Amino acid sequence: MTKVHVITRDNRHLYEDPLEEYFRLRHEVFVKERGWRDLHRPDGREIDAYDNGNAVYLLALDQDHVVGGQRLYPTVMPHMLSEVFGHMAQRGIPRAEHIFEWTRYFVIKERRMGRTDCRLLAAVQEFCLQEGITELTAVVEMWWLPRWQQTGFKVKPLGLPTVIEGQPCIAAAITISRESLDQVRRLAGLRDSMLVRDDQMSPVLERVPHVAA
Amino acid sequence: MSDRAFDHATEAFAFIDSLDDLISPDDVVEAVARTFSLFGFENFIMTGLPNPKERFEQVVLLKKWPMGWFDIYAKHDYVRSDPIIRLCKNTTQPFEWSEAPYDRMTERKAAEVMDRATDFRMRDGFCLPIHGVNGYEACFSMSGVDLDLSPRTKPALHLMAMYAFERARRLLETQSPVAPSLLTPREREALIWAAAGKSAADTGEILGITERTVTAHIVSACQKLEAVNKTQAVARALQYKLIQL
Numbered sequence: 001m002t003k004v005h006v007i008t009r010d011n012r013h014l015y016e017d018p019l020e021e022y023f024r025l026r027h028e029v030f031v032k033e034r035g036w037r038d039l040h041r042p043d044g045r046e047i048d049a050y051d052n053g054n055a056v057y058l059l060a061l062d063q064d065h066v067v068g069g070q071r072l073y074p075t076v077m078p079h080m081l082s083e084v085f086g087h088m089a090q091r092g093i094p095r096a097e098h099i100f101e102w103t104r105y106f107v108i109k110e111r112r113m114g115r116t117d118c119r120l121l122a123a124v125q126e127f128c129l130q131e132g133i134t135e136l137t138a139v140v141e142m143w144w145l146p147r148w149q150q151t152g153f154k155v156k157p158l159g160l161p162t163v164i165e166g167q168p169c170i171a172a173a174i175t176i177s178r179e180s181l182d183q184v185r186r187l188a189g190l191r192d193s194m195l196v197r198d199d200q201m202s203p204v205l206e207r208v209p210h211v212a213a
Numbered sequence: 214m215s216d217r218a219f220d221h222a223t224e225a226f227a228f229i230d231s232l233d234d235l236i237s238p239d240d241v242v243e244a245v246a247r248t249f250s251l252f253g254f255e256n257f258i259m260t261g262l263p264n265p266k267e268r269f270e271q272v273v274l275l276k277k278w279p280m281g282w283f284d285i286y287a288k289h290d291y292v293r294s295d296p297i298i299r300l301c302k303n304t305t306q307p308f309e310w311s312e313a314p315y316d317r318m319t320e321r322k323a324a325e326v327m328d329r330a331t332d333f334r335m336r337d338g339f340c341l342p343i344h345g346v347n348g349y350e351a352c353f354s355m356s357g358v359d360l361d362l363s364p365r366t367k368p369a370l371h372l373m374a375m376y377a378f379e380r381a382r383r384l385l386e387t388q389s390p391v392a393p394s395l396l397t398p399r400e401r402e403a404l405i406w407a408a409a410g411k412s413a414a415d416t417g418e419i420l421g422i423t424e425r426t427v428t429a430h431i432v433s434a435c436q437k438l439e440a441v442n443k444t445q446a447v448a449r450a451l452q453y454k455l456i457q458l
Contacts, residue, residue, distance in 0.1 A: 141305075142371060142375065160372060167306070
């Protein structure tokens with residue numbers, strides 16, 4: 001049964017193998033499949049400046065293998081929207097302790113027809129509700145918007161679509177809500193929590209370094 | 214950024230924000246007609262893409278189409294030959310009608326639908342494919358004779374169209390989550406026996422049809438209910454009161 005595991009710097013030593021597989025899959029999906037050649041790395045592991053101690057990973061694992069993943073990163077730190085895609089947010093970049101950036105979302109090819117997407121989407125809502133994260137920002141390909149909307153996500157555009165690597169993409173802010181979690185669960189017929197997390201994990205918001213936004 | 218592009222952005226965000234206040238599908242038709250006419254659009258349709266067993270009329274969400282054209286389109290079942298619909302299934306990006314390929318020589322019906330549309334002032338168009346989860350497919354196609362389609366206007370149109378579609382979908386969903394006539398009698402029967410714990414083989418014997426036919430009914434019910442498997446289809450059919458035990 002696929003579950004979504006929360007991995008932070010507190011417990012990453014327990015997930016060495018899945019994380020290694022995760023970085024390789026990212027290379028597979030984002031560089032090879034989508035053709036984001038800037039991310040190419042000779043060792044076949046797609047790792048960027050935001051894969052550091054501030055990142056939180058929510059990985060979908062099925063029998064110890066990664067079938068999908070996503071990353072959360074504090075917006076009070078320099079992050080992708082502030083450093084790379086700022087021009088896409090004509091309405092301003094939401095930044096606060098309780099706002100995180102959501103990046104590197106993927107589901108492996110073999111699982112794209114099933115419920116893995118919904119599990120990951122439910123997991124991100126559930127995790128944010130638990131942690132007091134109220135909003136996520138993200139840059140996504142436009143075709144994702146109806147998928148999010150259908151699963152009950154409340155999405156506000158931060159700018160007009162801009163073509164990146166041949167695909168119209170948009171910067172957006174997503175309001176975390178209980179209704180969204182309920183809707184995605186209903187749609188996928190998911191009854192219970194998807195999340196596997198370490199009870200000892202320190203609250204994410206308390207770990208965010210206090211820096212001027 | 215040029216002032217004009219900024220205007221389109223402001224216009225797009227104002228339009229999107231205003232959608233929240235609309236309370237009926239007709240409001241959406243009116244709002245879309247008003248705003249999209251600024252770009253030269255005269256007609257539009259938001260529709261699901263029918264599977265081989267569905268009729269076009271069943272999957273249309275909203276439309277502002279010229280009098281008469283809808284009847285012609287439905288009567289000739291043009292949805293199966295329409296090059297716009299075909300491209301919709303194969304791309305996630307919005308496109309101009311002129312970008313939808315077909316062969317005038319060998320695809321007579323495709324040429325026919327495009328030609329006859331022109332008679333109704335649907336000469337050029339812009340189409341946004343929608344690909345949701347659980348295999349949900351739809352499109353928002355709009356047209357007219359003098360369109361303002363450029364790299365400056367398209368991003369705003371793309372974004373507005375997506376939000377307008379979602380607003381329409383949501384409003385129609387709350388009106389009636391699933392139409393009662395959605396499932397055929399055979400599909401309902403197959404689900405009722407599944408709910409009673411019978412396998413497809415058992416059900417086939419009970420109903421005097423082959424196991425394969427039973428499975429086909431279940432698969433079709435799954436599609437209509439946007440269910441990922443038989444269990445979920447049964448659950449939804451019960452929830453929507455399409456079957457009773």
